[in-house]
Amino acid sequence: MLHMIEHVVLEQSLVAAFAVVGIVMWASHFVAHRLTAGRVHGSAIAIVIGLILAYIGGLLTGGQKGLADLPVFAGIGLMGGAMLRDFAIVATAFEVDVFEARQAGLLGVVSLALGTILPFILGSSVAVAFGYTDPVSITTIGAGAITYIVGPVTGAALGANSTVIALSIATGVLKAVIIMVGTPLVAPLIGLNNPRSAMAFGGLMGTVSGVAGGLAATDPKLVPYGALTATFHTGIGCLVGPSVLFFTVRAIMG
């Protein structure tokens, strides 16, 4: 009997994922309404549950894809993978106010530039503080603080060793996780309540997963504005990481 159920779930992995995520969403909305009287967004709770499940999955399997590494939850990997995630993000653009989106220009450029430079300076300073002296490692760890894709792409391009690349990925993933959980908490403090600030936020934070999760948990109507700028972030980071940023670090470190 149990074997048969397992067989169905394995065979219908994406369908099973819909059911699992549906249960998680239902439970989190129940908790949000009953236990917090609506003060905490149901989506915020759902995302935190997702992260906890990812942690449990990672502990159980020792893999890198959280819950999706358990065969019965493989469908979660497809449902939350880059393909459907990007498809749904594009769909949110249908709800964009064209007037507001047109204002993105300068604000977007400024936020993207700051969102690349600030985390890089911080990340590479931390690397120096912890005793790294070679420009390749410093740049790779700094790039990891931009996003968890920029880190390994930069590291691979520069020929960094695997320990440093792992550190830089972990930094980027932690950044995404903090943004997902932290954004709803700090949103009132940083004025994140209108399309313009959402576009600045997207460009600054960069990591698409972090921005996607953070804004969903804060105010869904801001999602497309943040995503619009955030999606340029990783590409720009991968462009300047192994080039301009690396040369700068090399020049400074001698």
Add this chain to the structure above:
Amino acid sequence: MTIFGVALLAGCTLVGVFIGDLLGILLGVKANVGGIGLAMMLLIAARVWLMRRGVLTRGVKLGVEFWATMYIPIVVAMAAQQNVVAAVRGGPIVLIAGFGSVALCFAATALLSRIGRHPLAHPEGEPEMERGGQVIAGALQPDLQGEKA
């Protein structure tokens, strides 16, 4: 028909990602440069064009908006497959660089949104945006009055 909406969304996504890849190659980067952002702009343009021609049917809207309403569940599935164990176990470098860079960027967001504040620039877009927020929050909404169905 609903499939027209889904196909429109798929077409915009594919073209956007393709251009993003192309940009990446042109710039010599091993990554997609803004493909999804470009796809979003294409979809925004397509919506405006369809609305002007009066052919933005309920079916087309349903096809696109269904996927917008699935956005948060998909984000939850995305959260469930992050490498949280590695993030938590990364040690002091990871913790300091992670928390530090987020804090710095939150502060910069506060600064930029203060500089760029314009509370009353486009108040007439408000109901449409609220409706959009409801859709992305997971509920299909009826069309606004006065908008072509």
